[in-house]
Amino acid sequence: MSTSPFSSFKEYVEAKGAIYTFANNSTAITILLILSLLVFLGLLVFSCLMKSRLSEQQTPSPNLVAMSVALLTGFLPGLGDWQPPRRQEGLAQGAIATVLASIGLGSALKKRRRWRKYSRYL
Amino acid sequence: MPTEAQQLLDTLVESKFAESIEGLKFLGTFVSESFYYWASVFMLIIHVGFLAYEGGASRTKNVLATMLKNLLTLASVGLAFFFFGWWIYNAFPLFPVTGPILGPWTDFENASDNVKGLKALVEASYPWSEALGPNTADNLTGVFWFAFSLFAMTTASILSGALIERVKIGGYLILSVILGSITWVIAAAWGWSASGWLVTNFGYHDFGCAGVVHGVAGFFALGVLLNLGPRIGKFDENGKPRAILPHNLPLTMVGLLLIFVGFYAFLAACVIFLPSYKVETTIYNTPMTLASIGVSTTLSLAAGLVGAYISSKAEPFMTISGGLTGIICAAGAMDVYHPAIVIILAFIGSFLMPKVIYWVESLGIDDPVGALGVHAWGGLFGSVVTGIAAAGYPQGETYPAINLGGQLLGAFLCTIVLGFIPGYVCSLILKQLGLLRVSREEEMAGLDLSDLGMIGYPEYATVSFVAEQAKQSSGEMSGSGNLATELE
Numbered sequence: 063m064s065t066s067p068f069s070s071f072k073e074y075v076e077a078k079g080a081i082y083t084f085a086n087n088s089t090a091i092t093i094l095l096i097l098s099l100l101v102f103l104g105l106l107v108f109s110c111l112m113k114s115r116l117s118e119q120q121t122p123s124p125n126l127v128a129m130s131v132a133l134l135t136g137f138l139p140g141l142g143d144w145q146p147p148r149r150q151e152g153l154a155q156g157a158i159a160t161v162l163a164s165i166g167l168g169s170a171l172k173k174r175r176r177w178r179k180y181s182r183y184l
Numbered sequence: 185m186p187t188e189a190q191q192l193l194d195t196l197v198e199s200k201f202a203e204s205i206e207g208l209k210f211l212g213t214f215v216s217e218s219f220y221y222w223a224s225v226f227m228l229i230i231h232v233g234f235l236a237y238e239g240g241a242s243r244t245k246n247v248l249a250t251m252l253k254n255l256l257t258l259a260s261v262g263l264a265f266f267f268f269g270w271w272i273y274n275a276f277p278l279f280p281v282t283g284p285i286l287g288p289w290t291d292f293e294n295a296s297d298n299v300k301g302l303k304a305l306v307e308a309s310y311p312w313s314e315a316l317g318p319n320t321a322d323n324l325t326g327v328f329w330f331a332f333s334l335f336a337m338t339t340a341s342i343l344s345g346a347l348i349e350r351v352k353i354g355g356y357l358i359l360s361v362i363l364g365s366i367t368w369v370i371a372a373a374w375g376w377s378a379s380g381w382l383v384t385n386f387g388y389h390d391f392g393c394a395g396v397v398h399g400v401a402g403f404f405a406l407g408v409l410l411n412l413g414p415r416i417g418k419f420d421e422n423g424k425p426r427a428i429l430p431h432n433l434p435l436t437m438v439g440l441l442l443i444f445v446g447f448y449a450f451l452a453a454c455v456i457f458l459p460s461y462k463v464e465t466t467i468y469n470t471p472m473t474l475a476s477i478g479v480s481t482t483l484s485l486a487a488g489l490v491g492a493y494i495s496s497k498a499e500p501f502m503t504i505s506g507g508l509t510g511i512i513c514a515a516g517a518m519d520v521y522h523p524a525i526v527i528i529l530a531f532i533g534s535f536l537m538p539k540v541i542y543w544v545e546s547l548g549i550d551d552p553v554g555a556l557g558v559h560a561w562g563g564l565f566g567s568v569v570t571g572i573a574a575a576g577y578p579q580g581e582t583y584p585a586i587n588l589g590g591q592l593l594g595a596f597l598c599t600i601v602l603g604f605i606p607g608y609v610c611s612l613i614l615k616q617l618g619l620l621r622v623s624r625e626e627e628m629a630g631l632d633l634s635d636l637g638m639i640g641y642p643e644y645a646t647v648s649f650v651a652e653q654a655k656q657s658s659g660e661m662s663g664s665g666n667l668a669t670e671l672e
Contacts, residue, residue: 064576066520066585071578074471081471082522083574094524098487101531105490112498 212459213323220327223453227334230446231258234341236439238348240432241553244647245630246349247431247640253353254344260357261340261364265333267311269365273332274302274309276373281381302379324458331453335372335397338450340364342401343607345553347408349415350627353635355611355619359408362610367602368400375594378469387584388594389574391466392451392515394566395598402560403599406549407607411615414550416627425545428552431646433500440504444485447511451477451518468579472519483523484514484530491534502541505558506534512562516570517577517586525573533565560599567595 067086068074074081084090235254242250261269275286283299284290288310292303308315308325315325340360347356375382376396382388390396419425430436455474456465466472488510489503496502513533514526521529541557549556571591578585614620621627626634629652633639639649 064585065574066576066578068578071581071583074578075469077471081520082476083517083520083525084522091522091524094522094528098524098527101487101490101527104494108494109498 209459216457216459217323217327219457220324220331220453223449224327224330224334226449227331227338227446227453230334230338230443230450231255231341233439233442233444233446234345236435236442238345238436238439238553240435240437240439241345241430242348243428243630244431244641244644244649245632245639247632248638249353249631249635250348252636253348253351253356254341256353256357257340257344257360257364258337260360261337262333264361264365265336265369266316266329269336269369270329270332271306271309271311272366272369273373273377274305276370277302277377277380279381281385298379335393335450335453336364336369338446339368339397339401342398342555342559343405343408346405346551346555347412348552349631350621351412352619352622355614355621358614358619359404359607359610362606363401363404367404367606368397371396371400371598371602374597376467378467382590382594382597383468383579384583386590386593387579387587388590389468389570389577389579389586390516390567390594391468391472391519392454392512392566394512394516394563394570395595396567398512398515398559398563399567399595399598400563400603402556402558402563403603404607405551405555406560407604407609408611409549409551409556410608411611412621414548415552416624418550419548423548425550430501437500437504440508444507444511447508448478448481451481451511451515466519470519470577470579477518479523480514480518480521480526481511483526484510484518486510487527487530488513488534491531492537495535496538499538501554502538505554506537509534509537509558509562512559513566513569516566516591517574520574520577529566529569529573533562533569536565537561560603564595564599567591567598 065083066074067081067084068077079085084094231254235251238254239247239251271287277283278298279285283296286299286302286306290299290303290306292300307313308322313325315322316329317326319326340363343359343363344356347359372380372393374380375388375390376393377383380388415428417426418428452474454467455472455477456467456469464472464474485507489507491510492506493503495506510530510533514521514530518526537554537557540561541551541554544551544556551557568588568591570586571588574586575588576585584590611620622631622634630639639646
């Protein structure tokens with residue numbers, strides 16, 4: 063099946079007017095335009111029908127539980143003295159770092175995974 | 185009027201307006217020169233986009249190294265393209281089907297007509313050529329070099345995103361030179377050149393370099409990824425992938441939008457208009473208009489966004505990647521597609537792109553930026569579908585018309601012969617030499633610290649920094665070094 067409206071190269075290079083696919087076939091162009099209109103309408107319909115993701119967030123995951131425990135109970139010694147590599151930070155930054163570090167401790171409470179096929183990159 | 189009188193009149197007119205005619209002729213030259221100059225400058229925005237895109241996709245501990253690696257692509261490929269890339273494009277169109285590799289050793293005077301016809305282009309492509317320096321007799325060679333070098337850098341940048349967070353910078357730069365100044369250039373010589381044998385003998389058509397750039401780069405990246413391996417922690421012991429999240433998805437999205445802008449310039453630079461021309465043509469000397477490229481690029485971008493948005497259920501990274509996929513899928517024959525076909529092809533290709541990305545991940549291949557889905561898949565689709573959606577278009581007086589067989593052959597050469605095989609073999613050699621991947625310790629610490637001795641966000645307690653602190657304090661931490669991964 064040829065989509066070209068031209069049968070020879072000479073006709074093609076000398077064309078003055080439409081040179082696009084199916085330029086000589088208005089039925090095909092009509093069908094293609096209807097299909098492309100459906101793409102446009104599909105966007106509008108899909109975006110209107112998209113469900114809220116809020117319901118997916120309402121059940122706390124075990125990791126969130128671990129985080130909560132760590133936040134309430136975990137303060138690592140020595141992190142109050144943490145300073146970033148470049149300059150001195152205030153107490154507020156140190157406190158935030160302590161809390162975040164306790165989250166790290168909470169994650170370390172998870173049991174170790176078994177090593178298998180991708181153990182090199184685990 | 186008698187002929188002699190007419191000639192006398194013409195001579196008088198010409199001598200009176202000689203200066204104006206000369207000025208008009210030069211204006212045509214300057215228009216061509218300016219058009220390609222500014223199109224190439226706009227193509228540089230693709231690299232701004234890649235810088236942001238890849239930087240945002242990495243974790244905080246790798247952001248600077250990722251961006252530096254991408255930035256250095258301009259250096260490695262730019263220089264290599266000067267020393268031999270530009271020569272390869274002009275030397276390989278005939279090899280091995282319709283002629284030899286052309287170079288300083290070629291006896292052009294006693295060669296066949298098709299070889300003789302390339303003499304001026306080949307001789308202007310050597311790094312010692314007078315045409316590449318300031319030369320008032322040649323306003324065009326330099327600016328075409330500029331445009332092609334940006335094409336080359338774009339091609340190599342496609343590879344860089346797939347390798348982030350674990351590739352060695354030296355190994356990557358070697359691969360970028362091979363891809364950006366050798367393999368894609370050979371593909372272009374064969375399939376994106378008026379005298380390329382894929383075109384003259386098989387009717388291959390690839391207006392916007394779907395196969396020649398994206399197919400080559402995407403499959404080259406696949407070959408490298410098989411040797412590079414996944415990031416530490418990407419897959420669990422059952423082979424199930426973990427999400428390693430971009431540290432700055434908004435930056436990544438801004439980067440992709442910048443890439444879209446640069447792609448308008450890329451496709452504009454695929455239009456050929458020379459000083460003596462009365463019409464615009466493709467690289468194949470077939471008719472086209474720049475105006476239609478504005479329409480088709482916009483519609484393919486839009487439809488690509490729609491396809492990926494629906495397919496991925498509004499996942500932001502997939503959606504915006506779909507815009508780029510859509511453009512690539514329609515690029516193969518964008519010079520002749522009706523806008524409705526552009527919309528349909530872009531939609532189909534980008535709808536399937538997320539499926540391809542998830543499928544690749546299910547095979548245990550870690551592609552952090554979806555380069556295989558966007559470029560390998562998009563390039564393959566865009567190249568092959570041209571043989572169906574643009575079938576029958578004449579390519580030259582003696583050349584085959586666009587056909588599916590020619591497109592399949594071209595797609596195979598681009599993706600496998602010049603893409604996957606060189607990527608796999610070269611990365612395997614680098615791996616054996618210890619030049620491909622950083623050590624486990626370096627990867628865990630982050631490439632910013634291990635390669636550069638600094639971190640990207642020194643004033644912020646980033647997740648990876650805190651995780652490292654927790655590890656040091658607790659003395660025990662599993663796998664990935666990425667707290668976000670640990671908390672899943």
